[in-house]
Amino acid sequence: MRKVLQVIFTLTLLLLLTPAFSTKAATGNEVVNLAKEHIGTPYKFGGTTPAGFDCSGFLYYVYGQLGIKLPRTSSEQYQVGQKVSKANLQPGDLVLFSNTYKPGISHAGIYVGDNQFISAENAGIKISSLDNPYWGPKFTAGKRLDSVSQTKDFSDLTKSNPAYAAVMELSGKNIINGFDDQTFKPAKPVTRGQAAAIINRVLHVPTSSKAAYSDVSPNQSFYKDIVAMQASGIIQGYPDGTYRSNEYLSRAQMAVIVQRAFGGNVSGVVKASSIYDDVASNHWAGNAISTLHQKDRTTLFQTNSFRVNDKATRAEFSAAIYNTYPSK
Template identity: 50%
Template sequence: MGKFKKIVASGLASFMLMTTAPVAIPALSHTTEVQAASLGQSLVDYGKKFMGVPYVFGGTTPRGFDCSGFTQYVYKNTAGIKLPRTADQQYKVGTAVSKSKLVPGDLVFFANTYKPGISHVGIYAGNNMVLNATTKQGIALVSLNNSYWGPKYAGAKRVVEYYDGFKDVTKNDPTYNAIMTLTDKNIIQGFDDYTFRPDQPVTRGQAAAIINRVLQQKPVVMSHFKDVPKMHRFAVDIAAIREAGIINGFPDKTFRPDEYMSRTEMAVIVQKAFELKLGNAGAASNPYAEIKNSYWAYEAIVTMSAIDKTGIFQTEKYYGDHRATREAFSAAIYNAMNAK
């Protein structure tokens, strides 16, 4: 992991970060940001809210569920995934997974309960437990070692295989590892609708918070900026990052936490925060035709390509004037954390 730097910004780069921030844009929507959990765990957490709801044959609502009605309801309302209606039909979807590889959210199937063949389904909840609709207890957790359910285990299917963390980030995405690593470490978070929103731009306040979740710096003074009250959700992070010289304020004593950040500004602050050095070899391999070596942020931008482990900065143009998205910012932080 790169060595973190606490320096006071100076010279042209510092001036540009203070004076060339994007035009003010209204704050982001108020959809709640939450600690990212896997979508599978979110299915389990949502399903547990119905524990005790009675079993009703043919039931598909919280007034009463049968087994497949329960799994269908949970998948639809948590992940927006429409499962077939019956257990035997649900057994035909998804990817088969062995019992030893079960993860929360997997569909677990049982055979020969009230009829021959696949006849019951539940949601794997971890620790060898299955959340399902039972005739006696209603929605309840049962053990796969249970004397009744154990012998009737018939297999499992993973329906959310490509949505291991968020509905809009798949395992095929080049930034998947970066995003999941940062969310697992609580450095960046997802939203309460189980999306990551990779194309959503990053604000100056969010950038300060994300970086300080890595640096863990504590500010000496909390009241640097007139538009960041002490009760602001990013107040501590903004003050700490300002004192470290990583993101500065403006001449009018504002920080403008809701303004979006450009990709050029992203490169400069990430380089500062992690004390990244391009070196002669990197300087000779500038892939961006529009970035000349006389440009004030040349080294920071070319560094984004030099340390890139995701591939999203391996492009012919850098597009420095574009807004830094949550995906790009996550990749930049991930790359910096793993830079040697």
């Protein structure tokens, strides 16, 4: 009887001493959406409620609302989860920073996508870029929790869509992401700024140069990606010295950009003019268009016309990358 009581006592003690982490699953988007509800909440040192948060208290509260119990401090939060690189971060991952107000791990946030994170800063809950001059050098690690699902099912993308396999593979690798409402918006056009970011999530082009465009500044979205595409010659600007980040990409431009980024020159490729009835024999993007057709795994480009001047959609851009990029 004494042995039985000792076993029960030991098990009880272990349960009390073991940190409690719920196994309840939440999606990364659920974490991000809940976190965004508190944008503007003031900073309060030691705060763990919507009346005011400090950085680790904010994470403690947000994940706790979804049934995921985190440790209380950022240094303790650094000890949980699976480490992931900056390039492989997905919405809902923890992001940890060092040497802010004290040495070592001293700040924590939640990755929201597009190289941005949300956290409790001195100005309150806000979203910042991981490339921010202050935060960038202090980024230490990303952490992924087993209890946060990274499912990427989209309510507006069915398996019958020719781009389905492309979108699912690229979204699974955080190359292109969906929206907060669980949609992908496959027919939405892609801008030149977005194209730079998506391509650079595959290539990770290192660059220390500055943008040479009059309409591109360091504090705007996709700045480093635009600079990387400029330095590598993949996406160039216009003769007037502008980049026009918000201008939509044409399907012809898409074909050329993807070919520049991932190669794909195929010897003996058939001229685009003999494949598509709307591509002239001397079209400036002819070789890239033909190559895209020949390498197409999605059937999206197996059509009678290419529609060179139409806006490239998110589904089409995903398919073009999927057809040509080094997936292994």
